[in-house]
């Protein structure tokens with residue numbers, strides 16, 4: 001979940017890129033994608049989505065702008081014309097394709113993958129790999145960021161909750177009594193979201209019962225039979241750079257154990273949020289401890305990475321831009337960064 005609202009330097013980098021897209025988009029949209037495709041820096045691109053829905057998804061709407069089914073199909077039609085969709089084996093074998101290869105990935109294990117996304121992909125014969133957090137499978141708990149979005153949705157919809165929020169006394173000195181402050185609560189302080197929910201009488205368990213947010217084990221097994229891949233997105237979606245090295249490895253290993261137990265994929269891993277500030281120590285250890293692991297994924301867009309087995313995906317849910325607009329703008333942004341030697345993420 002590489003979100004718009006994220007923390008520290010990542011927020012600055014994202015907002016700089018978002019501002020750049022806003023400036024460049026009126027120009028790039030005057031040109032067809034054909035003129036850009038020759039400038040793609042890699043033969044294979046990896047895109048990342050989270051969810052596709054025509055509904056008002058309270059637990060996600062304040063985190064990222066998701067596609068409607070029609071918008072998603074429009075993206076796929078554009079991508080089909082300009083790329084060749086590849087499956088997981090093609091990606092790992094670097095299969096040569098006549099047009100640039102493109103791999104679709106999804107993060108977070110949202111139930112819409114079963115209800116909305118998979119039927120579209122199956123109809124079009126497109127493969128996707130989905131990075132999931134085992135802790136939330138079967139709707140046993142809600143991911144902390146989804147809790148934040150749900151609380152904010154309920155407050156906006158209900159004036160009495162707005163008044164009640166002001167009475168909540170335990171926000172801490174760095175936060176105000178507003179919805180932005182709720183969205184800024186970080187992984188380490190995630191318990192505060194439970195406390196606020198209790199104060200506002202928002203029942204996460206009841207919400208999950210009425211609105212299954214995540215995929216279930218039986219859905220995962222059916223989708224696996226349909227040909228989709230499932231792999232690790234960490235155990236419970238922490239922001240990795242807020243964990244110690246031991247915490248990063250523990251969270252990852254716990255999720256790999258789940259993949260092993262359920263016979264899902266163990267040869268890739270996608271960082272929750274971002275791999276920003278993740279050091280070589282983590283990569284060296286996780287690849288050494290997991291001989292099946294071949295690649296890890298960040299979501300920093302078109303960028304190289306000093307750790308060769310860590311590949312950056314392109315986040316597609318940015319503003320209201322189509323996949324075509326995002327790819328054009330990513331290509332321009334890549335060459336802007338390259339001109340000042342900033343197109344590689346260097347790790348220590």
Ligand SMILES: [Zn+2]
Pocket residue numbers: 001002107108233237271272273
């Ligand atoms: Zn995520």
